[in-house]
């Protein structure tokens with residue numbers, strides 16, 4: 368099989384394991400290409416992609432733009448803070464106006480969970496979700512799983528611990544869907560108030576004790592506390608959060624094995640991980656960022672091929 372089963376990428380929930388393996392194999396090829404002296408390929412020449420960011424981003428926005436440019440697509444960038452959204456224009460009107468200028472694909476980040484699914488039902492262009500509120504962040508999960516595969520090989524049976532604010536994290540949900548589809552065992556660790564009640568229905572166990580979780584896992588993915596999405600207090604203070612769930616180098620040195628440390632960024636240094644951990648040999652945080660470009664090239668390339676089938 369060399370085609371994705373979906374026209375859009377709104378969530379990992381919609382992908383099959385074969386889709387994910389195809390994205391990884393395609394990303395392997397693109398990773399080789401972007402490490403060559405000439406990093407550009409003509410695969411998406413004459414395709415125009417709009418990057419619509421209604422919420423702040425550093426990594427995802429830059430990574431998509433680089434991926435699009437490496438594939439020779441025409442790129443238009445939109446940021447809500449400088450647009451007519453501030454004058455009251457709706458999401459659909461904004462997107463329809465941009466699409467009338469002959470745009471084939473939309474990469475969108477939005478604060479509202481489900482915004483990409485909603486948009487995909489109202490417009491003809493293909494949609495790639497770059498993070499929708501607390502719902503999904505599919506390309507982050509793909510680059511995370513790809514980075515683990517690069518370090519540890521086949522993901523089947525690997526033990527992954529996701530630590531932190533699981534309740535508000537689109538990265539956690541997309542990672543859980545992706546890792547479970549690839550045969551991983553997944554546990555989450557964090558304050559009970561930040562663990563969703565439906566977690567066991569996803570096939571995920573809760574490990575309340577961070578040190579026990581570290582002893583169990585092959586990989587620890589340390590998530591950011593999303594204060595901007597928290598409307599009430601979920602724990603007394605950040606200091607107390609860090610005392611229970613913050614990762615330090617002495618904790619890693621106490622283990623009788625090596626584990627990989629991941630973080631999707633942005634990092635709150637000294638809260639979820641110390642700088643010593645973030646910058647240590649255990650950390651693959653910058654590899655994740657590097658792999659994001661190849662993964663996003665693969666997603667855009669495969670979706671563009673999918674459009675030919677659906678046309």
Ligand code: CP
Nearest residue numbers: 424425426427631632
């Ligand atoms: N990982 C991630 O989504 O980072 P940004 O918010 O900077 O895009």
